[in-house]
Amino acid sequence: MSASFPRFRDRVLIAFVTQAFEAVGMPRDDAASVADLMVSADLGGAEGHGIFRLPQYIRRIRTGGINLHPRIRVERERAAMALIDGDNGMGHLVLKSAAEHAIAKARVTGVAWVGVHHSNHAGPASLYARMPMAHDMIGLYLAVGNANHLPPWGGIDLLLSTNPIAVGIPALEEPPVVLDMASTVAAYGKVKTKAQRGESMPEGWMIDREGRPLTDPRRAAEGFLLPIGGYKGYGLALVFGLLAGTLNGAAMGRDTIDFNRDETTPTNTGQAIVAIDIAAFGEVEQFKRKVDEVIRTMRSSRRLPDVDRIWLPGEQSHGKRIAYSRDGIPLAPELVQKLDELADELGMDPLPRE
Amino acid sequence: MSASFPRFRDRVLIAFVTQAFEAVGMPRDDAASVADLMVSADLGGAEGHGIFRLPQYIRRIRTGGINLHPRIRVERERAAMALIDGDNGMGHLVLKSAAEHAIAKARVTGVAWVGVHHSNHAGPASLYARMPMAHDMIGLYLAVGNANHLPPWGGIDLLLSTNPIAVGIPALEEPPVVLDMASTVAAYGKVKTKAQRGESMPEGWMIDREGRPLTDPRRAAEGFLLPIGGYKGYGLALVFGLLAGTLNGAAMGRDTIDFNRDETTPTNTGQAIVAIDIAAFGEVEQFKRKVDEVIRTMRSSRRLPDVDRIWLPGEQSHGKRIAYSRDGIPLAPELVQKLDELADELGMDPLPRE
Numbered sequence: 001m002s003a004s005f006p007r008f009r010d011r012v013l014i015a016f017v018t019q020a021f022e023a024v025g026m027p028r029d030d031a032a033s034v035a036d037l038m039v040s041a042d043l044g045g046a047e048g049h050g051i052f053r054l055p056q057y058i059r060r061i062r063t064g065g066i067n068l069h070p071r072i073r074v075e076r077e078r079a080a081m082a083l084i085d086g087d088n089g090m091g092h093l094v095l096k097s098a099a100e101h102a103i104a105k106a107r108v109t110g111v112a113w114v115g116v117h118h119s120n121h122a123g124p125a126s127l128y129a130r131m132p133m134a135h136d137m138i139g140l141y142l143a144v145g146n147a148n149h150l151p152p153w154g155g156i157d158l159l160l161s162t163n164p165i166a167v168g169i170p171a172l173e174e175p176p177v178v179l180d181m182a183s184t185v186a187a188y189g190k191v192k193t194k195a196q197r198g199e200s201m202p203e204g205w206m207i208d209r210e211g212r213p214l215t216d217p218r219r220a221a222e223g224f225l226l227p228i229g230g231y232k233g234y235g236l237a238l239v240f241g242l243l244a245g246t247l248n249g250a251a252m253g254r255d256t257i258d259f260n261r262d263e264t265t266p267t268n269t270g271q272a273i274v275a276i277d278i279a280a281f282g283e284v285e286q287f288k289r290k291v292d293e294v295i296r297t298m299r300s301s302r303r304l305p306d307v308d309r310i311w312l313p314g315e316q317s318h319g320k321r322i323a324y325s326r327d328g329i330p331l332a333p334e335l336v337q338k339l340d341e342l343a344d345e346l347g348m349d350p351l352p353r354e
Numbered sequence: 355m356s357a358s359f360p361r362f363r364d365r366v367l368i369a370f371v372t373q374a375f376e377a378v379g380m381p382r383d384d385a386a387s388v389a390d391l392m393v394s395a396d397l398g399g400a401e402g403h404g405i406f407r408l409p410q411y412i413r414r415i416r417t418g419g420i421n422l423h424p425r426i427r428v429e430r431e432r433a434a435m436a437l438i439d440g441d442n443g444m445g446h447l448v449l450k451s452a453a454e455h456a457i458a459k460a461r462v463t464g465v466a467w468v469g470v471h472h473s474n475h476a477g478p479a480s481l482y483a484r485m486p487m488a489h490d491m492i493g494l495y496l497a498v499g500n501a502n503h504l505p506p507w508g509g510i511d512l513l514l515s516t517n518p519i520a521v522g523i524p525a526l527e528e529p530p531v532v533l534d535m536a537s538t539v540a541a542y543g544k545v546k547t548k549a550q551r552g553e554s555m556p557e558g559w560m561i562d563r564e565g566r567p568l569t570d571p572r573r574a575a576e577g578f579l580l581p582i583g584g585y586k587g588y589g590l591a592l593v594f595g596l597l598a599g600t601l602n603g604a605a606m607g608r609d610t611i612d613f614n615r616d617e618t619t620p621t622n623t624g625q626a627i628v629a630i631d632i633a634a635f636g637e638v639e640q641f642k643r644k645v646d647e648v649i650r651t652m653r654s655s656r657r658l659p660d661v662d663r664i665w666l667p668g669e670q671s672h673g674k675r676i677a678y679s680r681d682g683i684p685l686a687p688e689l690v691q692k693l694d695e696l697a698d699e700l701g702m703d704p705l706p707r708e
Contacts, residue, residue: 078634080434081464110435111467111628115635138597154664155655167593177596179589211658228583235533235667238652239521242531246644247492247635253648274465280432281469281601290600294607298592301509304565310508313589 007328013039023346024061034092045320046124048189063263080109084116088266091122099131102275110280115248119269125166126180132275139168140274144245146259149225153234163240172288174295178314183237184225245270361682367393377700388446399674400478402543417617434463438470442620445476453485456629464634469602473623479520480534486629493522494628498599500613503579507588517594526642528649532668537591538579599624
């Protein structure tokens with residue numbers, strides 16, 4: 001389907017996003033940093049968390065819901081941890097700072113954990129779990145989502161978000177293992193996509209308030225997402241929320257601000273990033289070679305009927321990153337139209353067609 | 355069902371297990387430490403990981419598969435991490451040492467990650483995630499399981515174990531949140547229990563090599579466990595295995611020794627424990643009070659029809675720990691018989707009936 005979508009070079013999108021943020025008053029360097037991370041999400045195929053979010057971010061900035069001049073600072077620290085106050089800045093900037101601190105600390109202490117509060121939505125979890133990999137480190141990332149779509153197991157009140165985990169583990173010759181997953185069977189973005197396309201959802205994604213399967217995505221507001229493994233996914237969402245939210249003094253559970261409905265109240269989003277220096281545990285190349293070996297072992301497993309290939313976490317995203325860097329990033333026509341409207345509003349040129 | 359089981363005081367079981375280990379040559383202090391942890395598993399209701407394992411452990415010790423005089427030592431360390439060589443000792447002893455190191459380091463650096471290799475099966479993951487809680491810390495534990503029951507998603511070769519995660523988060527007035535879960539829908543022990551009881555399994559626990567639901571637990575060897583959330587649970591099992599196994603130079607994937615079938619080859623089991631000092635992030639009592647609040651919010655959610663109560667992770671186990679400490683631990687008659695047979699073999703008195 002996306003084969004017929006118009007494609008845009010990553011640098012073109014980065015320039016567009018940078019200009020849009022500058023147009024609403026974000027300092028140039030910050031705008032460029034956020035744009036770079038947002039388009040990196042699109043490059044990896046996380047299309048629900050990249051440039052797709054630009055109109056929403058711009059709206060939030062215009063209503064005053066984001067601090068454009070945040071003083072992002074270390075509020076507490078010890079040798080292997082820090083708590084960062086994001087001062088209600090763009091989540092991308094807060095997390096970039098958190099990752100830098102985690103990496104610098106882990107270089108010395110072997111492992112470091114940096115939590116943040118007063119942050120905001122920051123795109124896909126994998127963006128930040130990937131950052132330590134460039135330094136021969138493993139990255140681990142936990143976040144509190146920005147809208148509650150999940151009740152506790154057995155409940156019907158939406159008290160939890162689909163709190164995600166991401167882990168990035170570098171390999172030698174193989175693509176890195178990058179797991180990025182919500183604690184629900186389907187992320188809410190997938191429900192929205194089904195609704196947009198007029199398709200129905202498979203059973204197991206959502207149930208209604210009577211516990212019956214809900215398969216019509218237009219009725220999504222009447223039900224809720226199902227956690228993976230039933231009470232297990234509920235447990236993961238809860239625990240990730242306590243670690244990324246409560247421990248950092250950030251919103252969690254009932255305090256979570258639904259950033260789709262409320263565009264002004266500070267979200268006090270909490271996230272956490274862990275950097276693990278591989279060299280502290282052993283020889284780096286030897287570790288990466290073992291990761292290659294594990295990857296190849298998994299890939300060469302015999303398969304179920306009708307399965308063409310076994311994928312590793314992050315492998316499809318890695319393939320997209322290579323292809324989209326070379327051929328451009330496909331954007332849905334509806335999204336391109338929204339971006340054109342946004343450009344018009346901001347007095348910018350529309351996205352240049354090739 | 356277990357209401358009619360004979361019950362045994364925890365101290366009686368600890369004495370029995372200690373004596374059994376001593377009878378096969380384990381030093382007294384080590385025997386007492388392992389016994390204490392094993393019975394602690396039973397107290398919390400993890401009956402598949404407590405005294406139930408004693409005959410298997412004893413067999414492994416007698417075949418020389420466990421080192422009774424291990425030199426458990428820190429092989430590498432930095433301020434916030436250590437890699438411990440368990441020297442093929444009992445996993446409980448290796449992990450107890452690892453948790454002590456993690457707690458001592460986290461007290462200084464805020465967070466500490468201790469990995470182990472050349473370890474062995476150590477009982478339920480929750481045992482070790484709980485340890486930091488007594489020091490006002492959060493505990494996080496990852497392990498490579500000791501038998502492969504899971505193929506990569508889409509595959510049919512058993513290349514992964516049901517690698518578990520456990521997280522222990524203390525509360526103030528409420529029981530702590532203690533999540534302890536395998537990355538599969540059902541743990542393999544549950545399949546064994548179903549087989550023993552002559553019951554069939556619900557669809558969704560296992561599939562056969564053609565991808566069809568497998569519900570007869572006696573046919574378990576013809577199929578494999580399903581991961582939670584499909585490819586997500588596969589991703590978790592893989593990533594937990596890389597973190598607890600590969601990073602520590604321990605077995606993972608194809609290297610895993612099936613300790614049910616092979617009772618002599620050292621398993622080179624890998625585990626990891628993380629301690630997070632709550633005081634590094636903020637005021638401890640305030641954090642615990644917030645955890646109480648989150649717990650109460652979840653518990654008081656409106657419920658689906660036919661749901662009597664919403665549970666928090668670890669809450670049922672907490673209730674059992676209180677009840678079993680007071681009333682004794684129920685043991686299945688078949689298990690009591692096996693323990694009596696073991697006592698006879700070892701020249702010990704059988705378990706005393708009340």
